[in-house]
Amino acid sequence: MAIRFLKPVLALALAPLAALAGCGSGDDAATGGDVSGEPVAEVAAPEGQQWQDVVTKTEQGGYLMGNPDAPIKLVEYGALSCSHCADFAETAMPDLVSDYVDSGRVSYELRFVVLNGMDVPAALLAQCSAPEATIALSEQFWANQGQFFQAAQSAPESAFQQASQLPPEQRLVAMAQIFGMTDFFAQRGISRDQANACLADVDNAQAFVEQSNSYEVTSTPTLEINGTRLTTAPTWEALEPELQRAGAR
Template structure:
């Protein structure tokens, strides 16, 4: 149920895909031999190097890092927010900045609020994507409170608006537009991103493709070097996998 046309018919159902633990197909093991650190170019950190990917995500780190981690995350998933708070800083500072690991975040859209937040997280391009996503995870409690304040009728009315209006209305009603404006995204720019129905459809298509390719049943889901990690949805388990792989 990831197509935008289906998402637009939802009422107050805020969860399309489970948020939490799930089974997986592979453990993504490497040789386990210790990997040498790779210094970043002078005056930089590897985590400062961020670019979009062909698969619709954003990746930070050494492009030649031998360990490549991909996280499929939902901006309305509490477990994803927990990883952002408790795991991402260590992953970035200890592993990505060592040059041994690259980290790609791909939005895995679960619901219309998630789509609204994802469109805004991506609105400024590569440079602000990771810090803005991190802050949007922290905004979850307020987002849910404001969404509930709309009531079923208000929420449904926004979703039944034309495709180029529905996420603008949700963004304004939930405070998301104001939130990103306070973090450097101009109001006109934010609304333009939310009105981009083709981009929203592309995000929904990416979710469908990823769900099929990796059999994703919940978020966060982590991929290591192309293999979905088994029963890894929190930082301690992911760090253990990184250590096993030699990071």
């Protein structure tokens, strides 16, 4: 999950947002009904599309890929600073999307969790474009996660201290630059001006992290099928049988 060395400098840089920077608390035991179900028929995507092309923002603040009415709803609570989430994106998403989401049986929803201050600018930037780009940008971030860790390790402590002394609307802008996030997202269609505007919206940042805290997860990735949080390991080897047991077969 999040690397330990980030926490002191990011807590300092985001001091006025301290309430934003923690994981939600709560019991990760399974809740909700039984996930077992009868086999579910495939559902055709809209003409000229695959279901993976259909992404919408949900009332819960997540981003849902696939058939909005899919009878099997998979939710991932993930953090962009989480190395296990990066592993899940690499090892699970290709088969999940091609074999399950594109069948119309299963939808996939990503809900961002804040583990530390690195997650705040990263998630705000991933959400700075159109909703249909958010999941793809998140997967690209996870695939390149190491470069942001390296940037944090290489940056002088004074850079974080200077960021912490800026006006609130400038702090996340400075943090994103320290991590190299602004350039990363600019290469993927989010201009510097657009990125800075998203990062300068302190009220939106506050609302985003409060939403994250409301999920009440204690580890990432946490996976949920039809409202039931899974207690199995968050790996494709463990998840695929759960999807099939829920009816994706």
